[in-house]
Each structure stands twice: as C-alpha cells, then as structure tokens.
Amino acid sequence: MSETAPTAPEGASLHAPVARLLRPLVRLFVARGITFPALTNLLRELYVNVAEYDFALPGKEQTDSRVSLLTGIHRKEVRRLRGAGAPVSAVPVAVSRTSRIVARWLADPAFTDRAGRPSPLPRSAEGGAASFESLVAGVTRDLRPRAVLDEWLDRGFATIDPEGRIVLTESAYVPKGGGEPQLYYFGRNLHDHIAASVANIVGDTPPFLERAVHYDGLSEDLAKRLEARAREIAMEALQQANREAHAACETDPGGSHRWNFGLYVYAESVPPAASGDPA
Known part of the structure; x- marks a missing residue:
C-alpha cells in the first residue's frame, strides 16, 4: 500500500511572500496606532467586499452563502457587511x-x-x-x-x-510629513504596484511590466552611490514619461481609463542572519 504525501493547503505558497509584503505595513500600523482588532475588522470588510464584487459569477446574483464560502466569514457577518459598495478612492x-x-x-x-x-x-x-x-x-x-x-x-x-x-x-514632487497628500499617494502607488503584480500572477500571460534590478552583499559606499544614481535615472524617466503623456493628452478625447507609471528605489543594511528574508 503506497502512501501519498499530504498536499499543502491551497494558497500556502503565498504565506512567506505575503508575510514579507505585510511586515513593513504592520510596522506602519503599530507606529500609527492601528491595532490588530482594528485591522481585523477592516480585513473582514474587505474580504466581503472583494468576494461580493470581484468574484461574482456572470449573469448570477451573488449570494451570502457564496461570499461566506469564498471568505470563510460567517453568513450573519456577511449579511451585515454586504452592500456597502465597491470602495472609491477619491483624489483630495x-x-x-x-x-x-x-x-x-x-x-x-x-x-x-x-x-x-x-x-x-x-x-x-x-x-x-x-x-x-x-x-x-x-x-x-x-x-x-x-x-x-x-x-x-x-x-x-x-x-x-x-x-x-x-x-x-x-x-x-514628493509630498512629505504623513499628511493627506502623502497618504493618498501611499495608497494609490502601492495599490497599483501590487495590483500589477497580482494581475501578472493570476493572469494567463503577464499583462504588466514589473521588473527590478537588485544586488546583494554590497558595501555601504556602493549602495549609497547606486541609490543616488538610481534616483537620477528614475527622475529622468519620470520626467520624460510626463512630457510625452502631457503632450498626448492635448489631443486625447478622454475616457474612463487611467494610467500610472511608477518607480521606486530602496536600499538597506541586512544582518547576515536575515540575509535570506530582509525586513
């Protein structure tokens, strides 16, 4: 009698990358006083909202039972939270x-x-x-x-x-101080970067460009020089894209689409013991 190795739960492969993705966000939450219970309430609402609007079957009305099945949230909670409408990100x-x-x-x-x-x-x-x-x-x-x-x-x-x-x-160019403008771009830019990455994972073919150049094991001096040079290259690219987009908009009839072209530069000192999973 042969034994079959137990299969990992669906989504288990996402645990490690999601933990790494969430770590700096949790650092922000703790610093700004967003407690775990408050975050849990927000996530519960988002799970219901995403299941209701993003996973509805064509031609069929979404039901409390299906939302509960998709999210693991009890039907009573689903019934209470449904109908809020898809969140809209208004530009201040x-x-x-x-x-x-x-x-x-x-x-x-x-x-x-x-x-x-x-x-x-x-x-x-x-x-x-x-x-x-x-x-x-x-x-x-x-x-x-x-x-x-x-x-x-x-x-x-x-x-x-x-x-x-x-x-x-x-x-x-860059709002600072943690005020409304900076927090707006924080949500917008991270949303778009993550949305592009998710679309590339779940889609049949990667629809969005999402690439990075990265080197590990550098001296502090070289890391600083590369960061400074990357800033120059990034600003040149952003300014060129802005000029071309501005000129193109002059003759565009307008519509319902939006476009975002973003760049980021990051560097940090990584302890040797944590080199495989930096914070």
Missing part, C-alpha cells in the same frame, strides 16, 4: 490641483528650459508670456494664482529667487 482636491500644476510645469515646453527643466517663472507677464499666473490659469480658474503661490511657499513647494521669480523645488 489639494492633491489633484497641486499635481496637475506641477505636471504642467514639468512637461509643457512653454514652462521649461531647453534641457526640459522647470523654468523660474515671473509672477505675471504681459502678452501671453509664460508666468506663474498663466501656469495656474491653464489648469484651474477656480483659485487665484496668488493663493496657490502662498500655499506653495508655506509648504516649501516653491521659493522666490533674488530676481523675484518663482522656482519649483524638488519637494513639490
């Missing part, structure tokens, strides 16, 4: 306004120099010449350019040079 007004103005300043040839860098802009100019006022007015007429400038100066997004021109600072 401040984020949308700032990102659109910055994107135009970085992409529109009228507001960049010959090397493609954002030009210092006078507050106003006559005859249609490029200025901070014309930059803002080209994106939104709901706000006075002076109000936008005051906000940007206060947040360090812009400075004023000795000639009185407005200069875009690097901090305008």
Whole structure:
C-alpha cells in the first residue's frame, strides 16, 4: 500500500511572500496606532467586499452563502457587511490641483528650459508670456494664482529667487510629513504596484511590466552611490514619461481609463542572519 504525501493547503505558497509584503505595513500600523482588532475588522470588510464584487459569477446574483464560502466569514457577518459598495478612492482636491500644476510645469515646453527643466517663472507677464499666473490659469480658474503661490511657499513647494521669480523645488514632487497628500499617494502607488503584480500572477500571460534590478552583499559606499544614481535615472524617466503623456493628452478625447507609471528605489543594511528574508 503506497502512501501519498499530504498536499499543502491551497494558497500556502503565498504565506512567506505575503508575510514579507505585510511586515513593513504592520510596522506602519503599530507606529500609527492601528491595532490588530482594528485591522481585523477592516480585513473582514474587505474580504466581503472583494468576494461580493470581484468574484461574482456572470449573469448570477451573488449570494451570502457564496461570499461566506469564498471568505470563510460567517453568513450573519456577511449579511451585515454586504452592500456597502465597491470602495472609491477619491483624489483630495489639494492633491489633484497641486499635481496637475506641477505636471504642467514639468512637461509643457512653454514652462521649461531647453534641457526640459522647470523654468523660474515671473509672477505675471504681459502678452501671453509664460508666468506663474498663466501656469495656474491653464489648469484651474477656480483659485487665484496668488493663493496657490502662498500655499506653495508655506509648504516649501516653491521659493522666490533674488530676481523675484518663482522656482519649483524638488519637494513639490514628493509630498512629505504623513499628511493627506502623502497618504493618498501611499495608497494609490502601492495599490497599483501590487495590483500589477497580482494581475501578472493570476493572469494567463503577464499583462504588466514589473521588473527590478537588485544586488546583494554590497558595501555601504556602493549602495549609497547606486541609490543616488538610481534616483537620477528614475527622475529622468519620470520626467520624460510626463512630457510625452502631457503632450498626448492635448489631443486625447478622454475616457474612463487611467494610467500610472511608477518607480521606486530602496536600499538597506541586512544582518547576515536575515540575509535570506530582509525586513
């Protein structure tokens, strides 16, 4: 009589990579006071929501029993949590306004120099010449350019040079401080990166580009030099993509699709004992 080795539960192969993926998130949760019970409640709601909307059978109404079967959550809990609607990620007004103005300043040839860098802009100019006022007015007429400038100066997004021109600072590219803008991009960018990776795993053919260049066992000096150079390469790629997307949008009729092109650079010191599974 032959014995068959027990098969691993379905999904067991995901345990290790998911644990590694969640570790920095759990670090954030603990730092920001999101307790395990609070996270459990959130995950319960998400499980029900995903099963209800993403795993519905074509032409059939999703039932409490099927959602319970898919998620392992009791039917009473499923019944209580269903019907909330698919979550919608609304873009904060401040984020949308700032990102659109910055994107135009970085992409529109009228507001960049010959090397493609954002030009210092006078507050106003006559005859249609490029200025901070014309930059803002080209994106939104709901706000006075002076109000936008005051906000940007206060947040360090812009400075004023000795000639009185407005200069875009690097901090305008990356919101900081853990406020609403930074947390919005935290959720958006990580969602899109993970969504692309998941689509590549569950799809018949990998539909999205998702690649990384990585080296281990480096000296601290080389790791820092590679990080600095990677930042330069990444910014060049992002600026080029922004210029081409901005130009293409000028003639696009518009629709329901969105596109995101993201890059990240990461480096850390890994203890030898943990080299196989860095935190």
